Amino acid sequence: MTAPDARRPEAAPSVAPPARGGPEAGATARPAAARADAPSALPAGLGRPQLLELYYFMRLTRALEERLTNLYRQGKVIGGLFRSLGQEADSVGSAYALDRGAGDFLSPLIRNLGSLLVMGARPVDVLRQYMAKATSPTRGRELNVHFGDLEHGFLGQISHLGDMVPVMAGITLTFRMRGERRVGLVYVGDGAMSTGAFHEGMNLAASRRLPLVVIAENNGYAYSTRLDRQTAVKRLADKAKAYGVPGERADGNDVLAVFEVTRRAVERARAGEGVTLIELLTYRRKGHAEHDNQSYVPKEELARWERDDPIDRYAAQLEERGWASAEARAAADARVARELDAAVAEAEHEPLPEPVTALEAVYAEPAAQPAAWYREAPRG
Amino acid sequence: MAEVTYLEALRAGLREEMRRDERVFILGEDVGPYGGAFKVTEGFVEEFGEARVVDTPISEAAIVGAAAGAAHLGMRPVAEMQFIDFISCAYDMLTNYVATARYRAGLPCPIVVRGPCGGYVRGGPFHSQMPEAAFLHTPGLKIVCPATARDAKGLIKAAIRDDDPVLYFEHKYLYRRIKEELPEDGDLVTPIGSARVAREGKDLSIVTYSAMVWKSLEAAEILEKEDGLRVEVLDLRTLLPMDDAAIAATVRKTNKVMIVHEDTRTGGIAGEITARINETAFEWLDGPVLRVTAADTPLPYAPTLEDYVLPQTADIVTVARRLAAY
Numbered sequence: 001m002t003a004p005d006a007r008r009p010e011a012a013p014s015v016a017p018p019a020r021g022g023p024e025a026g027a028t029a030r031p032a033a034a035r036a037d038a039p040s041a042l043p044a045g046l047g048r049p050q051l052l053e054l055y056y057f058m059r060l061t062r063a064l065e066e067r068l069t070n071l072y073r074q075g076k077v078i079g080g081l082f083r084s085l086g087q088e089a090d091s092v093g094s095a096y097a098l099d100r101g102a103g104d105f106l107s108p109l110i111r112n113l114g115s116l117l118v119m120g121a122r123p124v125d126v127l128r129q130y131m132a133k134a135t136s137p138t139r140g141r142e143l144n145v146h147f148g149d150l151e152h153g154f155l156g157q158i159s160h161l162g163d164m165v166p167v168m169a170g171i172t173l174t175f176r177m178r179g180e181r182r183v184g185l186v187y188v189g190d191g192a193m194s195t196g197a198f199h200e201g202m203n204l205a206a207s208r209r210l211p212l213v214v215i216a217e218n219n220g221y222a223y224s225t226r227l228d229r230q231t232a233v234k235r236l237a238d239k240a241k242a243y244g245v246p247g248e249r250a251d252g253n254d255v256l257a258v259f260e261v262t263r264r265a266v267e268r269a270r271a272g273e274g275v276t277l278i279e280l281l282t283y284r285r286k287g288h289a290e291h292d293n294q295s296y297v298p299k300e301e302l303a304r305w306e307r308d309d310p311i312d313r314y315a316a317q318l319e320e321r322g323w324a325s326a327e328a329r330a331a332a333d334a335r336v337a338r339e340l341d342a343a344v345a346e347a348e349h350e351p352l353p354e355p356v357t358a359l360e361a362v363y364a365e366p367a368a369q370p371a372a373w374y375r376e377a378p379r380g
Numbered sequence: 381m382a383e384v385t386y387l388e389a390l391r392a393g394l395r396e397e398m399r400r401d402e403r404v405f406i407l408g409e410d411v412g413p414y415g416g417a418f419k420v421t422e423g424f425v426e427e428f429g430e431a432r433v434v435d436t437p438i439s440e441a442a443i444v445g446a447a448a449g450a451a452h453l454g455m456r457p458v459a460e461m462q463f464i465d466f467i468s469c470a471y472d473m474l475t476n477y478v479a480t481a482r483y484r485a486g487l488p489c490p491i492v493v494r495g496p497c498g499g500y501v502r503g504g505p506f507h508s509q510m511p512e513a514a515f516l517h518t519p520g521l522k523i524v525c526p527a528t529a530r531d532a533k534g535l536i537k538a539a540i541r542d543d544d545p546v547l548y549f550e551h552k553y554l555y556r557r558i559k560e561e562l563p564e565d566g567d568l569v570t571p572i573g574s575a576r577v578a579r580e581g582k583d584l585s586i587v588t589y590s591a592m593v594w595k596s597l598e599a600a601e602i603l604e605k606e607d608g609l610r611v612e613v614l615d616l617r618t619l620l621p622m623d624d625a626a627i628a629a630t631v632r633k634t635n636k637v638m639i640v641h642e643d644t645r646t647g648g649i650a651g652e653i654t655a656r657i658n659e660t661a662f663e664w665l666d667g668p669v670l671r672v673t674a675a676d677t678p679l680p681y682a683p684t685l686e687d688y689v690l691p692q693t694a695d696i697v698t699v700a701r702r703l704a705a706y
Contacts, residue, residue: 138485142484150453163473163476165445166444166445166446167449169446170449170451174450197445201442203439362483362520363520363544364544
């Protein structure tokens with residue numbers, strides 16, 4: 001028997017996004033009364049191209065993972081496959097709230113493919129990572145979305161949950177030391193928040209009022225462990241109190257709500273007002289990874305969240321409010337398909353790395369480790 | 381030339397690097413106005429300001445993690461562990477995040493993590509440790525252990541300039557007991573990865589590092605006076621990467637080698653050095669490679685207990701005589 005799902009926004013009005021200022025800000029909560037020929041006021045200061053771009057990034061995220069699922073079933077993905085099905089809005093909406101032109105910076109987790117794509121990661125590189133290609137950003141050393149790009153402002157995570165919080169504290173401390181008005185954003189989950197590294201990083205960033213936004217994705221499960229076995233708090237946002245920072249909560253399946261709550265925190269950070277902890281309520285609709293059949297998940301719970309699909313919701317919103325026509329959305333879908341066709345074709349047949357390259361770049365100097373005498377030596 | 385202690389030499393090295401390169405900054409517990417538990421950073425906050433001498437919460441993982449983040453962006457952070465015993469709290473961050481950054485993600489991570497190590501000071505189990513063996517096993521890190529005032533300065537400067545993460549273990553017993561005349565100007569840098577012959581000899585070699593260099597030199601003096609043995613003492617200075625050429629050279633010269641370290645025996649660095657000698661210089665040996673180390677216990681507090689557990693000069697003399705007899 002499952003407890004009532006407190007995360008489901010419709011089921012618990014108290015879970016709805018906090019009140020927002022400004023006449024436009026409430027747009028997402030308006031009844032769908034607008035006609036297509038009289039579009040609702042644009043929400044959150046976003047223009048039509050941006051509203052459509054949010055849709056594009058969510059579609060790209062889901063479609064890329066669907067391509068990866070096919071490749072996984074063909075045995076072409078070497079390791080595990082981690083899906084963010086149903087969480088696309090929280091990744092895309094939050095990353096979109098950063099100012100990429102200002103050099104804002106984020107550190108993703110395993111289910112933030114959408115955030116990487118928003119920051120400028122290329123689908124072909126994600127495919128290469130999963131397929132362990134020599135051409136992948138990590139040259140076959142690391143898996144899946146564990147890769148970074150300092151120029152595009154995202155950092156390669158490691159598997160040890162919580163560790164990226166102190167690292168992002170150091171990134172934002174550096175922004176401060178250099179007098180740069182840049183903001184950092186780090187993702188944690190309901191599981192990562194149980195680690196010591198999360199606490200240490202959060203406490204350091206909060207105590208020095210660093211320009212850091214901490215997004216806590218509450219997707220209900222850490223591997224198979226439910227939230228109530230992970231923590232005694234009912235609301236992850238309540239943990240903010242312990243650090244003396246604001247805690248906010250929003251519907252993680254509403255991309256505009258995610259964007260708005262994150263944008264407010266980003267502005268606060270940029271203004272020197274320090275850390276914000278944001279809890280985004282969402283749901284992991286697949287297992288921990290593709291091998292995990294979710295036997296521990298109640299069927300009716302899953303079905304409820306399938307009906308709350310963030311992309312379907314947003315597409316309906318775009319239609320009802322007249323922000324993006326069916327034709328415009330179909331064109332975005334076609335663009336996604338076209339780009340992914342090209343990316344898969346490019347990556348699929350690329351070679352794996354040469355074995356001896358495994359010895360390279362442990363250090364800056366020497367450039368390669370010596371090979372054992374009974375093994376082939378590095379060339380050159 | 382001015383006579384400076386090991387600690388003063390370290391402080392001067394840090395200060396010179398901070399003056400030379402504005403990317404260098406310090407973070408750690410009580411390093412600011414208080415000047416650090418051992419006063420290594422005394423006067424720094426006055427000279428460099430709070431932005432570059434950052435007092436942190438008691439959070440070793442956050443200190444190291446934040447240093448890593450800053451280093452990715454081109455800074456040169458020097459993180460202080462108040463006592464090196466607490467570096468274990470940052471073990472995950474160092475071994476999983478920092479050490480792998482370049483390899484897995486092409487991320488430069490030029491940080492220095494430094495702190496007082498070692499015993500003989502009645503510090504008990506948690507203020508006396510030698511942590512080097514726990515990190516020697518991690519590709520991607522470098523480890524230095526200065527024994528002299530000159531190298532305390534030279535290695536901190538080299539560590540800060542290195543493009544990879546360096547663990548700098550300074551021996552607190554040596555802080556104020558070792559003095560040396562050092563030039564007041566000029567850029568004194570000790571290259572990382574390079575050992576030093578602390579005493580020339582031809583009959584037997586002691587391979588050692590950190591405070592054990594001084595006990596080995598004492599033993600060598602006794603062995604020369606009482607046994608007529610000419611003992612060579614090799615101060616490794618850097619443990620990772622190890623100076624294999626210097627070790628091989630002393631093996632070929634004396635054909636008898638012993639290793640002295642303050643750390644415990646099982647899984648200690650002496651085992652690794654022995655294996656390297658076995659693989660590369662077996663035919664040069666006239667006897668077994670012997671070890672003098674701490675006993676395999678946590679380090680106890682009472683003077684009688686601590687002295688019993690830790691290597692003493694007499695132990696080195698005893699083992700050297702056994703080896704010389706081969």
